[in-house]
Amino acid sequence: MTRDRSPEMDAFVAEAKAVRVEQAFERCGYSLSRLRRTGGEYVGPCPACGGKDRFSIAPAKGVFNCRGFGGGDAIALAQHLTGQDFLDACEILIGQERPDRADGDDRERRERLRAAEARIAEQRRVAAAADAKREAGENEYRAREMARCRETFADSFGLRDEQHDDARRYLSARGLDITAVENSYLRTHPRLGFFHKLERGPSRLIHTGPAMVAPFVRPEDGQWRMIGLHRTWIDLDAAPKFRPALRDPETGESLATKKMQGSKAGGLIPVIGRLGTSTRMVAGEGIETALGFAAFDGHRADTFYCAAGDLGNLCGKALVTSRIRHPTLRRTIKGGATRPLMVPGFEPDLDAICLPVPDHIVELVLLGDGDSEVVMTRAALRRGVARHARDGRTVLSMFAPAGSDWGEYKPSRELETA
Numbered sequence: 001m002t003r004d005r006s007p008e009m010d011a012f013v014a015e016a017k018a019v020r021v022e023q024a025f026e027r028c029g030y031s032l033s034r035l036r037r038t039g040g041e042y043v044g045p046c047p048a049c050g051g052k053d054r055f056s057i058a059p060a061k062g063v064f065n066c067r068g069f070g071g072g073d074a075i076a077l078a079q080h081l082t083g084q085d086f087l088d089a090c091e092i093l094i095g096q097e098r099p100d101r102a103d104g105d106d107r108e109r110r111e112r113l114r115a116a117e118a119r120i121a122e123q124r125r126v127a128a129a130a131d132a133k134r135e136a137g138e139n140e141y142r143a144r145e146m147a148r149c150r151e152t153f154a155d156s157f158g159l160r161d162e163q164h165d166d167a168r169r170y171l172s173a174r175g176l177d178i179t180a181v182e183n184s185y186l187r188t189h190p191r192l193g194f195f196h197k198l199e200r201g202p203s204r205l206i207h208t209g210p211a212m213v214a215p216f217v218r219p220e221d222g223q224w225r226m227i228g229l230h231r232t233w234i235d236l237d238a239a240p241k242f243r244p245a246l247r248d249p250e251t252g253e254s255l256a257t258k259k260m261q262g263s264k265a266g267g268l269i270p271v272i273g274r275l276g277t278s279t280r281m282v283a284g285e286g287i288e289t290a291l292g293f294a295a296f297d298g299h300r301a302d303t304f305y306c307a308a309g310d311l312g313n314l315c316g317k318a319l320v321t322s323r324i325r326h327p328t329l330r331r332t333i334k335g336g337a338t339r340p341l342m343v344p345g346f347e348p349d350l351d352a353i354c355l356p357v358p359d360h361i362v363e364l365v366l367l368g369d370g371d372s373e374v375v376m377t378r379a380a381l382r383r384g385v386a387r388h389a390r391d392g393r394t395v396l397s398m399f400a401p402a403g404s405d406w407g408e409y410k411p412s413r414e415l416e417t418a
């Protein structure tokens, strides 16, 4: 492409290069409105090769990227979208013929156009095949994970089992009142393997021991469907948390002893009560928080107590545009300098999936864990209040005292309400 070019040709290419990448998108016949704006970028399906969100345009950097093809500048974009070669792409961008085009080139030009169409068709075919393969792989992985969840669940015992009582003893050791918990909600697995993925290489079994297992469920056609399993490994000798101290065998890094298998998105862990017959719902991040609050709350008969697993699932994602500057935390950038850390803000992304709250719930209480980072938790709770608000429903948020102990907590309702 860079054979000795005439000054006229250099000027022609330079003019094409100067086209902004978002203009190039429109000059190829597509509207930016078909893409989603997130941050400073446009994201969406690739007009040339499909997908859901594989394609992005970053106007500030003057580049596009397509995970099915690659990325580059405006000319590369025009080549990808139209299948044309470099100089034809330049012609499309500036709407003029190249300077050296001789008369009578028309037939050759039509041939190149046909070749371009064939290239586009081939790109689409290859990308669609790759999509189908990836999707099949993901489905297979999910199916395997769910099979493991069901197997673990089947090998576990109800909370009041005489012999396998680790979950009951764990919760009691944490000072939690379990009298109101349904037998089947929180269970004991007597010997559950803890697998950890090493930095290089496969997952390795690094611990086997008793665990509390709790199904994550999602309402579907009036029924609960299990979508995942929450697992808390237990060590009754390890006060005050009563969980084993597990470490990465290579790095020595301490490992979380609460883990998810399968999915929690759009689901919840039932802790006390029945959702279908309750008019009030209380949801915390963790099982312990929900249980602690239930005792503080007096185990109200009209209330369903549950855990959402994490803040994201409790309160929903934030719109990217509503990010806020963390007042103290900073992130390190290249070269060692630091910048303020931007964290999810107050405005809910209503399209994102989170905790299911049925219409018949007239009061919802969202609990933040006292152990979680304060700024992010407060922002999430405020977002959750907005997210779950409805006509005729009161939504409150409360911050659990550190250690999830509600016993000494004086309720204050000065927090967000809707």
Ligand SMILES: [Zn+2]
Pocket (backbone or CB within 6 Å): 046, 047, 048, 049, 050, 055, 066, 067, 068, 069, 080
């Ligand atoms: Zn593409």
